[in-house]
Each structure stands twice: as C-alpha cells, then as structure tokens.
Amino acid sequence: MYKVMLVDDDYPVLELLSEVVDWESLGLQLCGKHENGLAAWEHAQQEKPDILVTDIGMPKMDGLELASKMKQLNPSVRIAILSCHSEFQYAQQAMRLNVQDYLLKDQLDPEDLVRLLGKFKAGLDGERQMHQEQNQMRHVVNETRELRKEKTFRNFIQQPLIFAAQWQKEFRTYGLLDAGEHCIPVIGCIENYGVIKNRFDSDQTLHFAVSNVMEELSGTLPLHTVHVGYSNRESLFLFAYKPGIKRNVHDQVQESLHGIQNTLGKVLKIRMAFLTGRGCDSPEGLKQMLSALVSSEEQRFYLTEGEIAKWQPDVLRAAGLFAHYDSAGAEAREALIAKDEAEIVATAVKWEALIRESRFPSDEVRDWVLKLLIDLRLKLHALLYTSSATSAETLHKEIVQFDSLWGLFQWLKSHLRSYISVREEGTPASKRREVTEAYNYVSLHLGRRITLEEVAAHLHMNHSYFSRFFKKETGMTFIEYVTRKKIERAKELLDQTSHSVNEICAMLGYDNQSYFIKTFKTQAGVTPTEYRG
Known part of the structure; x- marks a missing residue:
C-alpha cells in the first residue's frame, strides 16, 4: 500500500x-x-x-x-x-x-x-512497475556480464596460452595489466560450504549473491579489484597496482581481504579463507599463478578458520595417518563407553593437531575420519541396537563436502558429541529404536532448522503419530527436545569458542537472532551475552 x-x-x-x-x-x-x-x-x-x-x-x-x-x-x-x-x-x-x-x-x-x-x-x-522491469533488466545484464567474465577466466586458466597480446587486451577491459601495472591474484573459499548452501535456494543463488555483494564492495576497496566467481565455493580476486607506490601493496591486499570477509559475514553470513598469490606483470605470469592457486587444494585444506595465507608450492606429503588409527579408535571407544564427552572432544583436538603438524594428504584424512566414525557407529549399534547402514551412507555423502581440516573436525566433533548423547539418552530414557534414532537425527543436524515432519519421514512414520509417540516415550514434545539440544549446544559454543552470538545463531540454524536470544533466555534464564559474561 x-x-x-x-x-x-x-x-x-x-x-x-x-x-x-x-x-x-x-x-x-x-x-x-x-x-x-x-x-x-x-x-x-x-x-x-x-x-x-x-x-x-x-x-x-x-x-x-x-x-x-x-x-x-x-x-x-x-x-x-x-x-x-x-x-x-x-x-x-x-x-x-x-x-x-x-x-x-x-x-x-x-x-x-x-x-x-x-x-x-x-x-x-x-x-x-517500470522500476521493477528496469531492476530485472539490470539483474539479467549483470548476470550475463558476470557469466561472460567467469567463462573468460576459466578459458584463460584451463586452455593453452597462444595469443598473449590478445589476452592482455582483454584484461585491460577489466582494468587489469594496463601499461606499467601488475596484479596480485587471490583465491577465496567459502567455509562450511555444505552447510551454507542450504540457506540459499540453489548453488546459483549463492554464487550470484556473492557476485552482487562484491560488485557493490569493489569500489570501496583500497585497490582496484576484479572479482570472478570461479566455482560455487571458490572466488578469484585480482588486485591491480603500480609497483613503487608508497604504501605496501601486500598491506592493501590484506586490508581489502579483511573488508571482504567482514562484508560477506554481515550481508550473507558466510565466511571465506584466502590464499594470496605473487604479483604478476604479464598474461603468462598471471596464468601460471592462477593455475597454481586453483590447484592448491592441499594447502587450502590446512588453512585455519578465516585465515589469509600466502601461496606456497605444494610439497608432496607421505601417507601414514592410518598408523595412528588403532590407538585413536581405542581412545574414542573408551570415551564412548564411559560417556565422557569432554574426553572424546579433547582426543579429537589432539588428532587434529597431529594431522595439522604432519600435513597428511587430505584424501587420506577424510578416509581416516570416515572409517573412525563408521567404526564408532557400529560400536554404538552394538550398545543400543540402532540401525547403522543409512548413517554410514550419509556420513560418506557429508564428508566429501569438507575442503578444510578445521571444518572437517568441527563436523567430526559434532558427530562424536551426538554419539555420547545417544549413549546417554538412548538407554535410560527409552528402549524404543525410533526414539533413539530421533535423538541421533537431531544431534547430527543441530546446524539447521529441524522439523517434526522431516524426522517422522526419516523414521517412516506418520508425523501426527510420531508426535504423540515421542511425547509418550520421552515426556516432552519433539520441538521442546530440539530446542533443549540447540540451547545446550549454544552454551558449549559460548563456553568453548570465540564465535559471536550472531555467528552461533546462524550455526544452529536460527534465521532470526532476536528469536534465538529470546529462546535462549527462556531456557537458560539469561541472554547469551550474559551467559558468556
């Protein structure tokens, strides 16, 4: 109106x-x-x-x-x-x-x-109506321009460099490699991509959301910046500069990347880690550096949360992580049987430190973590008579989404906590398999919105019947249980991490921060800020 x-x-x-x-x-x-x-x-x-x-x-x-x-x-x-x-x-x-x-x-x-x-x-x-049509037209034009730019850079990286002068002319249309100018390429990776993409309608929506934010932001950065959405989770940033400027160009790149991190965090609630390349003054040098950055999966796997690091040539690492498997599995099983959450999390922290120090190949690390969780799941099956086949398949689908060690171990620790939770709650509260499976499902999906209907479908039950069944078996409604578990997890994050309240709100699948704070206060008696106090 x-x-x-x-x-x-x-x-x-x-x-x-x-x-x-x-x-x-x-x-x-x-x-x-x-x-x-x-x-x-x-x-x-x-x-x-x-x-x-x-x-x-x-x-x-x-x-x-x-x-x-x-x-x-x-x-x-x-x-x-x-x-x-x-x-x-x-x-x-x-x-x-x-x-x-x-x-x-x-x-x-x-x-x-x-x-x-x-x-x-x-x-x-x-x-x-006219403004809507103009905005729609601008959106189409922007998408077309972005798609053309992305295709141009993919071709440049992936195809042989034959006509360098022609590429230099092409780059000048983007304000890059003008006479006497150099540029520093950077690759940025969306962290926790498997979780983040669920907040958007599609991969394409997320892709263009990042591009739109960068279009608005690029003019405010200290260096002329060209953003290229290279893949759904990877972005390329090219910073143009003239050698010999008074201010250190690497400081300006760092300042720009921090600005990009802050803006993406505020606007889209996503976070990136970055790998910065070396300065380039020609198409040949730029192609070589961009190719190296795109192929740097191993170095990027070991970036810490939000880290901005310099690219280094890949050093082949010898396999050998599975030599530690038996002792790690034994430690985890003992903590699981003892229901000692603090011990099992501390053990996971120790494994992560060992892997980071030794820099084992990332594929071997994923295989190691997957085997560990499947074996523990089988142990849990023996203790609680729970089904494990579907869970193993789900684990395999989830683990391939993690392209950083810290994200992988956040996921691992979440599963280990859920195993302890099932061990604690499954046996005394109810011997019914359906309740135990519901507990487990909630523990594994605390990072997003969980509905009664989806859990009922997961258990192949009518949602109305499942609602009554769960209340009868546990003494609380399913929504009350989910809320309780989310607030317990929020307390852990407030106690054990430096994440802001806004970040924790997003990590637990709440879209509205005010609602999260109100729910937390209802459960805990204080606000999240007062709790951390």
Missing part, C-alpha cells in the same frame, strides 16, 4: 477528509494527520509518505516549504495543494515545486479528492 499524509491547520477539514475517503479500497494507507507543516515534516522523515495532501497557510512551516522538503526527501512523492487561496502567485509557486494538483477548499467535492488519489496511485503503480 502507498502511504498518504494529510496536513491542514483547519481541524474539521482534516477530520472530514480522513473519514470520507475509503483509503483501503483505494489501496492506500493514511499514515498521518497533522495540523502544521513542522509536525508533518518530522513524522515524514520516519514514514516517508508517497502522497502528500497539504494546506498552504499553516503555523511553524507552510505547505509550500513542506512540499519542497518532501520532494528532496522523496523525489517521486505526489503532492496536492489544498488551500483557500486562489491567487495566481500561489499556484505558480506550487507548479514550480512540481506539485501535481491545486485544489480549492471552498470548491472541493470529496469525490474530486478520491479521483485525484486514484490518479496518483495509478502513476505510482506505473513507476513501480
């Missing part, structure tokens, strides 16, 4: 106009009635009306001054002057302010105002 503001120091006129017009049927909302221009102006800065109907002669601020200010605030506002003054000079001044109509009170028929408001609305509808 469009907002309408009425302003007249003649109160009976104000009341009459507000009552005789059926605002809702016109698709309008009366957002304010004021008896002087100053009060109307103060209110307008908050409400920003689309239509203004105002008298001219009023105390504190007259209607013409108000109309002038409203045009500055909202150039598309429709204005009608309503006055007893019929003198030509008032009409002239109103027209100079681009006032759409000039109505005389002593000759006004309310139907005239209704027709005028209808005309105003039709004009606003037309403008809105």
